[in-house]
Amino acid sequence: MNIAVGADHGGYSLKDAVMDEVKKQGHTVIDCGAKLYDATDDYPDFARAVGLKVQSGEAERGIVVCGSGVGAAIAATKMVGVRACLCHDTYSARQGVEHDNMNVLALGARIIGDELARELVRAFVNAKFNTDPRFQRRLDKVLKIEKDKS
Numbered sequence: 001m002n003i004a005v006g007a008d009h010g011g012y013s014l015k016d017a018v019m020d021e022v023k024k025q026g027h028t029v030i031d032c033g034a035k036l037y038d039a040t041d042d043y044p045d046f047a048r049a050v051g052l053k054v055q056s057g058e059a060e061r062g063i064v065v066c067g068s069g070v071g072a073a074i075a076a077t078k079m080v081g082v083r084a085c086l087c088h089d090t091y092s093a094r095q096g097v098e099h100d101n102m103n104v105l106a107l108g109a110r111i112i113g114d115e116l117a118r119e120l121v122r123a124f125v126n127a128k129f130n131t132d133p134r135f136q137r138r139l140d141k142v143l144k145i146e147k148d149k150s
């Protein structure tokens with residue numbers, strides 16, 4: 001699976017560990033930056049870059065990192081077809097995919113350390129959407145909300 005990864009300056013310290021863990025799990029990283037630490041960069045730019053990869057299908061999933069994970073999650077999930085959520089527990093990182101077809105994981109580098117981030121990445125990338133009719137029905141309702149833009 002191709003997984004797009006993006007981080008602003010607040011998430012930069014976690015980015016290498018996230019990308020390394022994605023590769024260790026047998027997946028390919030699409031690096032959406034930041035390639036260098038820049039204290040003046042803005043999280044929506046990286047969330048958008050990751051979201052565009054997911055929208056185009058070049059990446060099946062994405063991971064966005066900022067200081068708290070909140071801004072990156074908000075920005076990414078504004079994009080059509082992107083279902084992003086901030087998950088700092090492994091249950092949510094796994095179940096978010098299994099039940100809700102979450103396709104972008106948001107992390108906060110000022111909140112968690114490398115080892116928990118690696119566990120969260122493992123939970124996220126190894127989970128698969130459960131196509132049981134009740135989960136598909138709920139996903140369809142979510143997609144309808146997105147389509148109606150109400």
Ligand code: RB5
Pocket residue numbers: 008009010011043066067068069070071072
């Ligand atoms: C950047 O200072 C910080 O605001 C950003 O990384 C993120 O935490 C926003 O939610």
